[in-house]
Amino acid sequence: MIDFEFHQATDLDHAFALMSDYGDDSRLMSGGTALVLQMKQRFSQPGHVIGLRRIPGLDSIEETEDGNVRIGALCSQRQVENHPLVLERLPLVAEAYRHVATPRIRNMATVGGGLAHGDPNQDPPPALIALGASVELSSANGVRRILPAEDLFVDYFETDVRPGEIVTGLVAPPAAEGAGTAYMKFLPRTADDYATVSVAAVLTPDEEGKCGDVRIALGSVGLTPIRARAAEEALRGQPLTEKNIRAAVATVPDAVDPLDDHRGSADYKREMAEVFARRAIIQAMANSSRV
Amino acid sequence: MKLENRCVVPASRDTTWDLMMDLPRVAPCVPGLSELESDGAGCFRGTLQAQAGPMRVNLTGTVRITAQDSDRGEARFLLEAADRRLGGSVKTTLDLRMNPTDDGQTELTIATDTAFMGALGTLGQPIIRRKAAATVEEFARNLAGLVERSG
């Protein structure tokens, strides 16, 4: 690892000041699980590392006035998976975070750091996108920008977090009354691996067993997490029969764009994306109180 | 690693050929390439910046034309460059083929064979392929713009 200067930010304003002092030559670090590895591999060689972990006020999980759940960016991923409010109101989010690596990594890795990392193989983003969660970005002088999680990821390990911005929180709405949710992770290798394919589904059947609102998002099958819009479109308003579900997920291979790697060829992942999308839909139906 | 990408240049083959053989002129079309300087003996020195996922690459090195056949519309370049900070280097043989299309434009084929050394070798091939394809597309757009501007 090439040496650098480490600056521990004591509060947000201090962090913004450090960012403005060191600009391009600096990287932000919270848990460090991603950045330290990148620096070890020399992928990233900042002259300055700005530590965020000691910034107060960013590690709480609370209900907002409008009934959403706000998760501070410095919450560890384990904190999220075990928090009573998340377990009760956002079981899909708790489930997705529980699938990340190992308990040790989830102790270290933070919610904000994971989002800013922009790795398309991570577990939480598909769940957050399927739920319609938003990311809160802060910059100097109290400026805030709220971005749908779906729009955060712009390219391979590239996010829409702009220079001068810090991810400060995540706001997720609980799934609608009667909705079922599911997160499926296809893991043919080891339990702590990244997914070969992952799918999150949030689906609200109506009183007659027809599909109401539905959102499906996939991870590990492209340069960013991907929303299966054509499949959602095909399902909406249709009776939730096996035939209709199969027809809907048949659009998934065209929606994804996987890379060949040691977790599988692109063709294989494309096929598995369809299979796991179907399973996620069926699991979400089973988890709904209406079917 | 071998890559082949194609694009269409909205100009005749002769025009395209002249353009492609004039490296300082075509250099601004290459995304991320800066400071191409001639050593006066057919060799050019420059710096290429690129980002592929978490890795930001800053390659400094040389490019020279090692073979050219204007009748066939084929030329070969040798690129050698290193990123000293990252601790890695590349050596690339780049073959250009220019074929006239039926509608008077030129199909440009860019085939490269690259050896990655050091840290650069750790980056996955699939993502390099994606980035290379995107870079060639952008290069083609820039080239088309250049052709239009030069009328």
Place this chain on the structure above:
Amino acid sequence: MPQRINLKVNGEEREVEAPARRLLVDLLRYDLGLTGTKEGCSVGVCGACTVLVDGEMVASCITLAASVDGSEVTTIEGLAHDGRLHPVQQAFIDYGGFQCGICTPGQVMAAKALLDENPRPTEEEIRDWMMGNLCRCTGYYKILESVVAAMGSSSANSSSADREGQSS
């Protein structure tokens, strides 16, 4: 650039001057001579370098020492007290939870962290938790048995008293 790093390691205040790139595992091993913590994969996967920082288990091979300045760190050297092994250590001995030993400090620290947080884990919870600590010798069954045994004895933290003679 060298900077001063203050840590409370196994209950003792330590001050080290080290460059910002110094990893916690290296600071422990080379600056403080605490070589009980091992480095395995160097990428946060194998668990050999597990230590506790402010009571939470972390991978010290991907932790910048400077980033945990001011924290309390517990390593394998900090578990035994007054010549008495920690119940988890004793259980690993009694139940054959190790062979070559390279992964053992990490296994023991991970098991301790689990029992600190959840004194009565189910077998599935133990498996899930210990999943991130690789062992190439035991086949894991003996490790699982050791953790289960430690769970039985750790509630009182005193049952190792009768084994004091073995622990030196």
